[in-house]
Amino acid sequence: MSAKTTHVIIVVGAGPAGMAAASSLAKAGYEVIILNRDIKFGGLAEYGIFPAKLKLRGGLKKQYWEMLGQANVHYFGNVSVGNGKDLTVEELRGLGASAVVFSIGAQGTKTIGVEGDSAKGVFHAKDVVYHFNQLPGFGDRPFDMGKHVAVIGAGDVMVDIAHWLIRYKKVESVTAIARRGPVERKYNPKEIRSVCSNMDIDGITIEFTRIKDRLAAVGQHADEVLKGLTGEFTKCEPKVSDTKMSFKFLASPKRILTDAHNRVRGLELEENKLEPKGEDTAAVGLKQYYEFACDSVVFAVGDKVDETVGLPYKGGVYVTNPNKTTNDPDDALFQAYEEKTGTVVEGVFLAGWARKASDGLVGVAKRDGDWCAEVVGRYLATKTTDNPSKIVLDKLHAMLKARKSQPVDVNGLRALEAAERAHTGATDCIGEFKFAVNQEMLSLIERGRK
Numbered sequence: 001m002s003a004k005t006t007h008v009i010i011v012v013g014a015g016p017a018g019m020a021a022a023s024s025l026a027k028a029g030y031e032v033i034i035l036n037r038d039i040k041f042g043g044l045a046e047y048g049i050f051p052a053k054l055k056l057r058g059g060l061k062k063q064y065w066e067m068l069g070q071a072n073v074h075y076f077g078n079v080s081v082g083n084g085k086d087l088t089v090e091e092l093r094g095l096g097a098s099a100v101v102f103s104i105g106a107q108g109t110k111t112i113g114v115e116g117d118s119a120k121g122v123f124h125a126k127d128v129v130y131h132f133n134q135l136p137g138f139g140d141r142p143f144d145m146g147k148h149v150a151v152i153g154a155g156d157v158m159v160d161i162a163h164w165l166i167r168y169k170k171v172e173s174v175t176a177i178a179r180r181g182p183v184e185r186k187y188n189p190k191e192i193r194s195v196c197s198n199m200d201i202d203g204i205t206i207e208f209t210r211i212k213d214r215l216a217a218v219g220q221h222a223d224e225v226l227k228g229l230t231g232e233f234t235k236c237e238p239k240v241s242d243t244k245m246s247f248k249f250l251a252s253p254k255r256i257l258t259d260a261h262n263r264v265r266g267l268e269l270e271e272n273k274l275e276p277k278g279e280d281t282a283a284v285g286l287k288q289y290y291e292f293a294c295d296s297v298v299f300a301v302g303d304k305v306d307e308t309v310g311l312p313y314k315g316g317v318y319v320t321n322p323n324k325t326t327n328d329p330d331d332a333l334f335q336a337y338e339e340k341t342g343t344v345v346e347g348v349f350l351a352g353w354a355r356k357a358s359d360g361l362v363g364v365a366k367r368d369g370d371w372c373a374e375v376v377g378r379y380l381a382t383k384t385t386d387n388p389s390k391i392v393l394d395k396l397h398a399m400l401k402a403r404k405s406q407p408v409d410v411n412g413l414r415a416l417e418a419a420e421r422a423h424t425g426a427t428d429c430i431g432e433f434k435f436a437v438n439q440e441m442l443s444l445i446e447r448g449r450k
Protein backbone atom coordinates (compact mmCIF):
# COMPACT_ATOMS: atom_id res chain seq x y z
CA MET A 1 0.00 0.00 0.00
CA SER A 2 3.06 2.28 0.23
CA ALA A 3 2.70 4.29 -3.04
CA LYS A 4 -1.06 4.53 -2.75
CA THR A 5 -3.08 6.43 -0.19
CA THR A 6 -3.87 4.19 2.76
CA HIS A 7 -7.53 3.35 3.22
CA VAL A 8 -9.31 4.83 6.23
CA ILE A 9 -11.87 2.67 8.01
CA ILE A 10 -14.31 3.95 10.60
CA VAL A 11 -15.35 1.46 13.28
CA VAL A 12 -18.45 2.52 15.21
CA GLY A 13 -18.66 0.88 18.63
CA ALA A 14 -15.69 -0.07 20.84
CA GLY A 15 -17.00 -3.29 22.41
CA PRO A 16 -15.27 -6.65 21.94
CA ALA A 17 -16.40 -6.95 18.29
CA GLY A 18 -15.39 -3.41 17.29
CA MET A 19 -12.07 -3.58 19.11
CA ALA A 20 -11.26 -6.91 17.43
CA ALA A 21 -12.14 -5.53 13.99
CA ALA A 22 -10.15 -2.34 14.66
CA SER A 23 -7.16 -4.33 15.87
CA SER A 24 -7.09 -6.62 12.81
CA LEU A 25 -7.55 -3.70 10.43
CA ALA A 26 -4.83 -1.65 12.16
CA LYS A 27 -2.48 -4.65 12.00
CA ALA A 28 -3.18 -4.89 8.26
CA GLY A 29 -1.85 -1.33 7.97
CA TYR A 30 -5.08 0.63 7.47
CA GLU A 31 -5.85 3.90 9.29
CA VAL A 32 -8.61 3.18 11.78
CA ILE A 33 -10.95 5.69 13.40
CA ILE A 34 -13.04 4.38 16.30
CA LEU A 35 -16.21 6.21 17.34
CA ASN A 36 -17.88 5.08 20.55
CA ARG A 37 -21.05 6.19 22.35
CA ASP A 38 -19.53 5.64 25.78
CA ILE A 39 -16.53 7.68 26.85
CA LYS A 40 -14.72 4.48 27.77
CA PHE A 41 -14.04 1.60 25.43
CA GLY A 42 -15.06 -2.00 26.12
CA GLY A 43 -18.84 -1.98 25.61
CA LEU A 44 -20.36 -4.81 27.64
CA ALA A 45 -16.84 -5.91 28.64
CA GLU A 46 -16.78 -2.68 30.69
CA TYR A 47 -20.48 -2.25 31.45
CA GLY A 48 -22.03 -5.74 31.13
CA ILE A 49 -19.76 -8.53 32.31
CA PHE A 50 -20.13 -9.03 36.03
CA PRO A 51 -17.73 -6.69 37.87
CA ALA A 52 -16.18 -9.52 39.91
CA LYS A 53 -14.80 -11.19 36.75
CA LEU A 54 -11.56 -9.34 37.22
CA LYS A 55 -9.34 -11.68 35.20
CA LEU A 56 -11.49 -11.55 32.07
CA ARG A 57 -12.05 -7.82 32.29
CA GLY A 58 -8.39 -7.06 33.09
CA GLY A 59 -7.12 -9.19 30.18
CA LEU A 60 -9.43 -7.48 27.68
CA LYS A 61 -8.55 -4.03 28.95
CA LYS A 62 -4.84 -4.71 28.54
CA GLN A 63 -5.32 -5.75 24.89
CA TYR A 64 -7.48 -2.71 24.19
CA TRP A 65 -4.98 -0.27 25.69
CA GLU A 66 -2.20 -1.76 23.55
CA MET A 67 -4.24 -1.38 20.39
CA LEU A 68 -5.22 2.21 21.16
CA GLY A 69 -1.54 3.12 21.60
CA GLN A 70 -0.86 2.51 17.89
CA ALA A 71 -0.23 5.55 15.69
CA ASN A 72 -2.74 4.45 13.01
CA VAL A 73 -5.63 4.12 15.53
CA HIS A 74 -7.66 7.23 16.41
CA TYR A 75 -10.20 6.99 19.25
CA PHE A 76 -13.25 9.25 19.67
CA GLY A 77 -15.24 8.35 22.78
CA ASN A 78 -18.50 10.08 23.71
CA VAL A 79 -19.56 10.18 20.05
CA SER A 80 -22.86 8.54 19.11
CA VAL A 81 -23.96 7.77 15.59
CA GLY A 82 -27.63 7.82 14.68
CA ASN A 83 -30.57 10.06 13.97
CA GLY A 84 -30.44 13.05 16.32
CA LYS A 85 -27.01 11.98 17.63
CA ASP A 86 -23.54 13.51 17.08
CA LEU A 87 -23.48 12.23 13.50
CA THR A 88 -26.04 10.49 11.32
CA VAL A 89 -25.15 7.36 9.36
CA GLU A 90 -25.24 9.40 6.14
CA GLU A 91 -22.97 12.13 7.55
CA LEU A 92 -20.57 9.46 8.68
CA ARG A 93 -20.53 7.87 5.25
CA GLY A 94 -19.87 11.31 3.77
CA LEU A 95 -16.59 11.73 5.67
CA GLY A 96 -14.67 9.93 2.94
CA ALA A 97 -13.58 6.76 4.70
CA SER A 98 -13.31 3.69 2.47
CA ALA A 99 -15.47 1.53 4.76
CA VAL A 100 -17.54 1.81 7.91
CA VAL A 101 -18.00 -1.07 10.36
CA PHE A 102 -20.97 -0.89 12.72
CA SER A 103 -20.23 -2.88 15.86
CA ILE A 104 -22.64 -1.01 18.11
CA GLY A 105 -24.02 -4.05 19.93
CA ALA A 106 -27.71 -4.72 20.54
CA GLN A 107 -28.89 -1.64 22.37
CA GLY A 108 -32.65 -2.11 21.93
CA THR A 109 -34.82 -3.72 24.55
CA LYS A 110 -36.73 -6.90 23.87
CA THR A 111 -40.02 -7.04 25.70
CA ILE A 112 -42.65 -9.71 25.80
CA GLY A 113 -45.36 -7.06 25.78
CA VAL A 114 -47.48 -7.93 28.79
CA GLU A 115 -50.04 -5.69 30.45
CA GLY A 116 -48.52 -3.63 33.26
CA ASP A 117 -44.94 -3.79 32.02
CA SER A 118 -44.48 -0.05 32.59
CA ALA A 119 -45.28 -0.35 36.32
CA LYS A 120 -42.81 0.75 39.00
CA GLY A 121 -40.61 -2.21 39.81
CA VAL A 122 -40.41 -3.61 36.26
CA PHE A 123 -36.87 -3.55 34.89
CA HIS A 124 -35.02 -4.69 31.83
CA ALA A 125 -31.96 -6.81 32.53
CA LYS A 126 -29.60 -4.67 30.49
CA ASP A 127 -30.56 -1.57 32.49
CA VAL A 128 -29.93 -3.42 35.76
CA VAL A 129 -26.61 -4.71 34.48
CA TYR A 130 -25.65 -1.22 33.29
CA HIS A 131 -26.64 0.04 36.75
CA PHE A 132 -24.40 -2.26 38.76
CA ASN A 133 -21.62 -1.71 36.24
CA GLN A 134 -21.96 2.08 36.67
CA LEU A 135 -22.69 3.04 33.04
CA PRO A 136 -23.37 6.80 32.96
CA GLY A 137 -27.12 7.34 32.87
CA PHE A 138 -27.75 4.14 34.87
CA GLY A 139 -25.15 3.99 37.66
CA ASP A 140 -26.61 6.92 39.58
CA ARG A 141 -30.29 5.98 39.10
CA PRO A 142 -32.08 4.20 41.94
CA PHE A 143 -33.12 0.60 41.23
CA ASP A 144 -35.57 -0.26 43.99
CA MET A 145 -35.91 -4.04 43.83
CA GLY A 146 -37.93 -4.68 47.03
CA LYS A 147 -37.52 -7.96 48.91
CA HIS A 148 -38.87 -10.57 46.51
CA VAL A 149 -37.67 -10.46 42.91
CA ALA A 150 -38.84 -12.43 39.87
CA VAL A 151 -36.30 -12.67 37.05
CA ILE A 152 -37.81 -13.77 33.74
CA GLY A 153 -35.38 -15.97 31.83
CA ALA A 154 -33.08 -18.92 32.38
CA GLY A 155 -29.81 -17.82 30.77
CA ASP A 156 -26.50 -16.39 31.94
CA VAL A 157 -27.90 -12.88 32.23
CA MET A 158 -30.57 -14.18 34.65
CA VAL A 159 -27.72 -15.68 36.71
CA ASP A 160 -25.77 -12.38 36.70
CA ILE A 161 -28.83 -10.49 37.90
CA ALA A 162 -29.44 -13.11 40.61
CA HIS A 163 -25.76 -12.85 41.59
CA TRP A 164 -26.10 -9.11 42.18
CA LEU A 165 -29.42 -9.48 44.01
CA ILE A 166 -28.09 -12.24 46.27
CA ARG A 167 -24.57 -11.09 47.02
CA TYR A 168 -24.92 -7.32 46.97
CA LYS A 169 -28.59 -6.35 47.37
CA LYS A 170 -29.19 -9.29 49.74
CA VAL A 171 -32.90 -9.46 48.89
CA GLU A 172 -35.05 -12.14 50.56
CA SER A 173 -35.85 -14.21 47.50
CA VAL A 174 -34.98 -14.48 43.82
CA THR A 175 -37.11 -16.67 41.55
CA ALA A 176 -36.10 -17.42 37.97
CA ILE A 177 -39.23 -17.81 35.85
CA ALA A 178 -38.82 -20.01 32.79
CA ARG A 179 -41.30 -20.56 29.96
CA ARG A 180 -40.05 -24.08 29.43
CA GLY A 181 -38.64 -26.68 31.82
CA PRO A 182 -35.36 -27.35 33.64
CA VAL A 183 -33.94 -29.37 30.72
CA GLU A 184 -34.20 -26.29 28.51
CA ARG A 185 -32.30 -24.02 30.95
CA LYS A 186 -29.75 -21.95 29.06
CA TYR A 187 -27.21 -20.86 31.66
CA ASN A 188 -23.67 -22.15 31.73
CA PRO A 189 -23.16 -24.56 34.68
CA LYS A 190 -20.01 -22.66 35.66
CA GLU A 191 -21.97 -19.43 36.03
CA ILE A 192 -24.38 -20.96 38.55
CA ARG A 193 -21.50 -21.28 41.03
CA SER A 194 -21.88 -17.59 41.87
CA VAL A 195 -25.35 -18.21 43.34
CA CYS A 196 -25.69 -21.93 44.13
CA SER A 197 -24.96 -21.65 47.85
CA ASN A 198 -28.27 -19.78 48.10
CA MET A 199 -30.38 -22.36 46.27
CA ASP A 200 -33.58 -23.31 48.06
CA ILE A 201 -33.24 -27.04 47.45
CA ASP A 202 -36.52 -27.86 49.24
CA GLY A 203 -38.39 -25.28 47.16
CA ILE A 204 -36.81 -26.58 43.94
CA THR A 205 -37.75 -30.17 44.85
CA ILE A 206 -41.38 -29.13 45.42
CA GLU A 207 -41.34 -27.34 42.05
CA PHE A 208 -40.17 -30.54 40.34
CA THR A 209 -42.96 -32.52 41.98
CA ARG A 210 -45.43 -29.92 40.67
CA ILE A 211 -44.27 -30.28 37.04
CA LYS A 212 -43.18 -33.94 36.92
CA ASP A 213 -46.16 -35.19 34.89
CA ARG A 214 -45.67 -32.53 32.28
CA LEU A 215 -41.97 -33.44 31.99
CA ALA A 216 -42.85 -37.13 31.72
CA ALA A 217 -45.21 -36.33 28.81
CA VAL A 218 -42.16 -35.43 26.69
CA GLY A 219 -39.99 -38.24 28.01
CA GLN A 220 -38.14 -36.25 30.65
CA HIS A 221 -37.77 -37.91 34.05
CA ALA A 222 -38.14 -35.41 36.87
CA ASP A 223 -35.87 -37.27 39.31
CA GLU A 224 -33.03 -37.51 36.82
CA VAL A 225 -33.44 -33.93 35.67
CA LEU A 226 -33.47 -32.70 39.27
CA LYS A 227 -30.29 -34.66 39.94
CA GLY A 228 -28.69 -33.08 36.87
CA LEU A 229 -29.72 -29.57 37.86
CA THR A 230 -28.66 -29.79 41.51
CA GLY A 231 -25.54 -31.79 40.55
CA GLU A 232 -24.25 -28.58 38.99
CA PHE A 233 -24.36 -26.86 42.38
CA THR A 234 -20.70 -27.60 43.09
CA LYS A 235 -17.80 -25.25 43.82
CA CYS A 236 -20.41 -22.74 44.98
CA GLU A 237 -19.08 -19.35 46.06
CA PRO A 238 -19.35 -18.87 49.83
CA LYS A 239 -22.75 -17.79 51.10
CA VAL A 240 -22.93 -14.12 52.07
CA SER A 241 -26.69 -13.59 52.45
CA ASP A 242 -29.85 -15.47 53.46
CA THR A 243 -31.47 -14.92 50.07
CA LYS A 244 -33.36 -17.97 48.81
CA MET A 245 -33.04 -18.65 45.12
CA SER A 246 -35.52 -20.86 43.31
CA PHE A 247 -37.16 -21.57 39.96
CA LYS A 248 -40.65 -21.55 38.58
CA PHE A 249 -40.75 -23.66 35.42
CA LEU A 250 -43.34 -24.02 32.64
CA ALA A 251 -44.62 -20.52 33.43
CA SER A 252 -45.26 -17.58 31.09
CA PRO A 253 -45.90 -14.08 32.47
CA LYS A 254 -49.27 -12.87 31.23
CA ARG A 255 -49.79 -9.73 33.30
CA ILE A 256 -47.87 -7.63 35.82
CA LEU A 257 -50.10 -7.12 38.85
CA THR A 258 -49.88 -3.71 40.46
CA ASP A 259 -51.11 -1.91 43.58
CA ALA A 260 -52.93 1.43 43.77
CA HIS A 261 -49.60 3.25 43.29
CA ASN A 262 -48.82 1.36 40.08
CA ARG A 263 -46.13 -0.55 41.91
CA VAL A 264 -45.55 -4.27 41.20
CA ARG A 265 -47.26 -6.63 43.64
CA GLY A 266 -46.98 -9.80 41.59
CA LEU A 267 -47.23 -11.59 38.31
CA GLU A 268 -50.01 -13.49 36.67
CA LEU A 269 -48.44 -16.63 35.24
CA GLU A 270 -49.85 -19.09 32.76
CA GLU A 271 -49.10 -22.80 33.17
CA ASN A 272 -47.41 -24.30 30.12
CA LYS A 273 -46.85 -27.81 28.87
CA LEU A 274 -44.04 -28.96 26.61
CA GLU A 275 -44.52 -30.26 23.11
CA PRO A 276 -41.81 -31.81 20.95
CA LYS A 277 -40.57 -29.51 18.18
CA GLY A 278 -38.05 -31.35 16.02
CA GLU A 279 -35.09 -32.12 18.28
CA ASP A 280 -36.25 -29.45 20.70
CA THR A 281 -39.39 -28.61 22.69
CA ALA A 282 -41.87 -25.74 22.57
CA ALA A 283 -43.91 -24.27 25.44
CA VAL A 284 -47.66 -24.34 24.89
CA GLY A 285 -49.99 -22.34 27.17
CA LEU A 286 -52.63 -24.32 29.08
CA LYS A 287 -54.91 -21.33 29.78
CA GLN A 288 -54.59 -21.99 33.50
CA TYR A 289 -53.47 -18.94 35.41
CA TYR A 290 -52.15 -18.23 38.88
CA GLU A 291 -50.70 -15.36 40.82
CA PHE A 292 -47.10 -15.18 41.93
CA ALA A 293 -46.34 -12.51 44.55
CA CYS A 294 -43.19 -10.38 44.09
CA ASP A 295 -42.02 -6.77 44.55
CA SER A 296 -40.15 -6.41 41.28
CA VAL A 297 -39.75 -8.13 37.93
CA VAL A 298 -36.62 -8.17 35.76
CA PHE A 299 -36.98 -9.22 32.13
CA ALA A 300 -33.82 -11.10 31.06
CA VAL A 301 -35.13 -12.30 27.70
CA GLY A 302 -32.40 -11.06 25.34
CA ASP A 303 -31.79 -7.89 23.34
CA LYS A 304 -32.52 -6.46 19.93
CA VAL A 305 -30.65 -3.83 17.95
CA ASP A 306 -31.41 -0.10 18.14
CA GLU A 307 -33.76 0.58 15.24
CA THR A 308 -33.37 4.37 15.51
CA VAL A 309 -29.74 4.39 14.35
CA GLY A 310 -30.62 4.65 10.65
CA LEU A 311 -29.30 1.34 9.35
CA PRO A 312 -31.65 -0.96 7.38
CA TYR A 313 -33.68 -2.73 10.08
CA LYS A 314 -36.27 -5.49 10.19
CA GLY A 315 -37.73 -7.49 13.07
CA GLY A 316 -35.14 -6.74 15.75
CA VAL A 317 -32.02 -7.04 13.56
CA TYR A 318 -30.13 -4.98 11.00
CA VAL A 319 -30.63 -6.42 7.53
CA THR A 320 -27.68 -8.18 5.91
CA ASN A 321 -27.16 -9.25 2.32
CA PRO A 322 -29.23 -12.38 1.58
CA ASN A 323 -27.13 -13.21 -1.51
CA LYS A 324 -24.57 -15.59 -0.10
CA THR A 325 -21.02 -15.80 -1.44
CA THR A 326 -18.78 -18.86 -1.50
CA ASN A 327 -16.14 -17.14 0.66
CA ASP A 328 -15.42 -18.24 4.19
CA PRO A 329 -16.33 -16.19 6.16
CA ASP A 330 -19.23 -15.28 3.90
CA ASP A 331 -18.99 -11.59 2.93
CA ALA A 332 -22.78 -11.31 2.60
CA LEU A 333 -23.35 -11.95 6.30
CA PHE A 334 -21.41 -8.82 7.22
CA GLN A 335 -22.76 -6.44 4.53
CA ALA A 336 -25.61 -4.05 5.40
CA TYR A 337 -28.39 -4.46 2.86
CA GLU A 338 -31.25 -2.25 1.68
CA GLU A 339 -34.21 -4.52 0.94
CA LYS A 340 -36.22 -1.77 -0.79
CA THR A 341 -33.62 -1.38 -3.51
CA GLY A 342 -32.21 -4.87 -3.29
CA THR A 343 -28.64 -3.55 -2.97
CA VAL A 344 -25.86 -3.71 -0.41
CA VAL A 345 -25.18 -0.46 1.41
CA GLU A 346 -21.86 0.32 -0.22
CA GLY A 347 -18.93 0.09 2.18
CA VAL A 348 -21.08 -0.49 5.29
CA PHE A 349 -20.45 -3.62 7.38
CA LEU A 350 -21.81 -5.12 10.59
CA ALA A 351 -20.08 -7.10 13.32
CA GLY A 352 -20.76 -8.64 16.74
CA TRP A 353 -24.08 -8.24 18.51
CA ALA A 354 -25.05 -5.55 15.97
CA ARG A 355 -25.06 -8.39 13.43
CA LYS A 356 -26.50 -11.10 15.67
CA ALA A 357 -28.11 -9.75 18.84
CA SER A 358 -27.27 -11.52 22.13
CA ASP A 359 -25.14 -14.07 20.28
CA GLY A 360 -22.52 -15.61 22.54
CA LEU A 361 -19.75 -14.53 24.81
CA VAL A 362 -16.85 -12.15 24.29
CA GLY A 363 -14.90 -14.79 22.35
CA VAL A 364 -17.72 -15.05 19.80
CA ALA A 365 -17.92 -11.26 19.42
CA LYS A 366 -14.15 -11.04 19.01
CA ARG A 367 -14.16 -13.73 16.33
CA ASP A 368 -16.98 -11.90 14.55
CA GLY A 369 -14.92 -8.70 14.58
CA ASP A 370 -11.94 -10.58 13.13
CA TRP A 371 -14.09 -12.13 10.41
CA CYS A 372 -15.60 -8.76 9.58
CA ALA A 373 -12.08 -7.30 9.22
CA GLU A 374 -11.26 -10.10 6.78
CA VAL A 375 -14.36 -9.29 4.73
CA VAL A 376 -13.52 -5.56 4.77
CA GLY A 377 -9.98 -6.39 3.69
CA ARG A 378 -11.35 -8.31 0.68
CA TYR A 379 -13.62 -5.37 -0.19
CA LEU A 380 -10.78 -2.85 0.02
CA ALA A 381 -8.47 -4.97 -2.13
CA THR A 382 -10.67 -3.97 -5.08
CA LYS A 383 -10.65 -0.23 -4.27
CA THR A 384 -8.34 2.77 -4.27
CA THR A 385 -8.81 5.99 -2.33
CA ASP A 386 -7.82 9.63 -2.65
CA ASN A 387 -8.75 10.47 0.94
CA PRO A 388 -5.80 10.38 3.33
CA SER A 389 -6.61 10.02 7.01
CA LYS A 390 -5.84 13.68 7.65
CA ILE A 391 -8.69 14.79 5.41
CA VAL A 392 -11.17 12.36 6.99
CA LEU A 393 -10.05 13.29 10.51
CA ASP A 394 -10.19 17.05 9.79
CA LYS A 395 -13.73 16.70 8.45
CA LEU A 396 -14.75 14.63 11.47
CA HIS A 397 -13.27 17.16 13.93
CA ALA A 398 -14.98 20.05 12.13
CA MET A 399 -18.34 18.29 12.16
CA LEU A 400 -18.10 17.39 15.83
CA LYS A 401 -17.07 20.95 16.66
CA ALA A 402 -20.05 22.35 14.78
CA ARG A 403 -22.31 19.98 16.77
CA LYS A 404 -20.66 21.06 20.05
CA SER A 405 -19.85 17.41 20.69
CA GLN A 406 -17.20 16.61 23.27
CA PRO A 407 -15.13 13.72 21.92
CA VAL A 408 -12.63 12.04 24.22
CA ASP A 409 -9.32 10.84 22.80
CA VAL A 410 -6.87 8.27 24.14
CA ASN A 411 -5.02 10.88 26.23
CA GLY A 412 -8.32 11.82 27.86
CA LEU A 413 -8.95 8.13 28.56
CA ARG A 414 -5.54 7.81 30.20
CA ALA A 415 -6.24 10.79 32.47
CA LEU A 416 -9.58 9.25 33.40
CA GLU A 417 -8.08 5.85 34.14
CA ALA A 418 -5.46 7.43 36.41
CA ALA A 419 -8.12 9.46 38.25
CA GLU A 420 -10.32 6.39 38.78
CA ARG A 421 -7.41 4.41 40.17
CA ALA A 422 -6.51 7.24 42.56
CA HIS A 423 -10.09 7.69 43.74
CA THR A 424 -11.22 6.44 47.13
CA GLY A 425 -14.88 7.50 47.05
CA ALA A 426 -18.04 5.48 46.39
CA THR A 427 -17.43 2.17 44.65
CA ASP A 428 -19.27 -0.31 42.44
CA CYS A 429 -20.44 -3.63 43.83
CA ILE A 430 -16.94 -5.13 44.00
CA GLY A 431 -15.21 -2.10 45.39
CA GLU A 432 -13.75 -0.55 42.22
CA PHE A 433 -14.34 3.14 41.69
CA LYS A 434 -15.91 4.23 38.41
CA PHE A 435 -17.24 7.63 37.47
CA ALA A 436 -20.93 7.10 36.76
CA VAL A 437 -21.66 10.54 35.29
CA ASN A 438 -20.37 11.70 31.91
CA GLN A 439 -20.07 15.35 32.91
CA GLU A 440 -17.79 14.47 35.82
CA MET A 441 -15.51 12.55 33.45
CA LEU A 442 -15.50 15.32 30.86
CA SER A 443 -14.68 18.02 33.46
CA LEU A 444 -11.85 15.93 34.82
CA ILE A 445 -10.41 15.37 31.33
CA GLU A 446 -10.77 19.07 30.51
CA ARG A 447 -8.96 20.10 33.74
CA GLY A 448 -6.12 17.72 32.83
CA ARG A 449 -5.71 19.46 29.46
CA LYS A 450 -5.22 22.94 30.97
Ligand SMILES: Cc1cc2nc3c(=O)[nH]c(=O)nc-3n(C[C@H](O)[C@H](O)[C@H](O)COP(=O)(O)OP(=O)(O)OC[C@H]3O[C@@H](n4cnc5c(N)ncnc54)[C@H](O)[C@@H]3O)c2cc1C
Nearest residue numbers: 013015016017037038043044081104105352353361362365
Ligand atom coordinates in the same frame (compact mmCIF):
# COMPACT_ATOMS: atom_id res chain seq x y z
C1 LIG B 1 -25.28 -9.10 31.33
C2 LIG B 1 -24.23 -9.67 30.43
C3 LIG B 1 -23.20 -10.40 30.99
C4 LIG B 1 -22.22 -10.96 30.18
N1 LIG B 1 -21.23 -11.67 30.76
C5 LIG B 1 -20.27 -12.23 29.99
C6 LIG B 1 -19.20 -12.97 30.59
O1 LIG B 1 -19.16 -13.14 31.80
N2 LIG B 1 -18.25 -13.49 29.77
C7 LIG B 1 -18.26 -13.29 28.42
O2 LIG B 1 -17.34 -13.75 27.74
N3 LIG B 1 -19.27 -12.59 27.83
C8 LIG B 1 -20.27 -12.07 28.57
N4 LIG B 1 -21.29 -11.38 27.99
C9 LIG B 1 -21.34 -11.27 26.52
C10 LIG B 1 -20.43 -10.15 25.97
O3 LIG B 1 -20.59 -9.02 26.77
C11 LIG B 1 -20.80 -9.88 24.51
O4 LIG B 1 -20.51 -11.06 23.79
C12 LIG B 1 -19.98 -8.76 23.86
O5 LIG B 1 -19.84 -7.66 24.70
C13 LIG B 1 -20.64 -8.29 22.55
O6 LIG B 1 -19.76 -7.39 21.96
P1 LIG B 1 -20.15 -6.26 20.90
O7 LIG B 1 -18.89 -5.52 20.61
O8 LIG B 1 -20.87 -6.86 19.77
O9 LIG B 1 -21.21 -5.28 21.65
P2 LIG B 1 -21.09 -4.41 22.95
O10 LIG B 1 -20.19 -5.03 23.95
O11 LIG B 1 -22.49 -4.11 23.34
O12 LIG B 1 -20.41 -3.05 22.47
C14 LIG B 1 -21.10 -2.08 21.72
C15 LIG B 1 -20.34 -0.75 21.75
O13 LIG B 1 -20.99 0.13 20.84
C16 LIG B 1 -21.15 1.41 21.40
N5 LIG B 1 -22.35 2.01 20.80
C17 LIG B 1 -23.62 1.62 20.98
N6 LIG B 1 -24.47 2.37 20.25
C18 LIG B 1 -23.69 3.26 19.60
C19 LIG B 1 -23.97 4.32 18.68
N7 LIG B 1 -25.21 4.58 18.27
N8 LIG B 1 -22.93 5.08 18.23
C20 LIG B 1 -21.66 4.81 18.64
N9 LIG B 1 -21.35 3.81 19.48
C21 LIG B 1 -22.36 3.03 19.95
C22 LIG B 1 -21.27 1.17 22.90
O14 LIG B 1 -20.80 2.33 23.59
C23 LIG B 1 -20.34 -0.04 23.11
O15 LIG B 1 -19.03 0.39 23.43
C24 LIG B 1 -22.28 -10.79 28.77
C25 LIG B 1 -23.31 -10.03 28.21
C26 LIG B 1 -24.29 -9.48 29.02
C27 LIG B 1 -25.42 -8.69 28.41
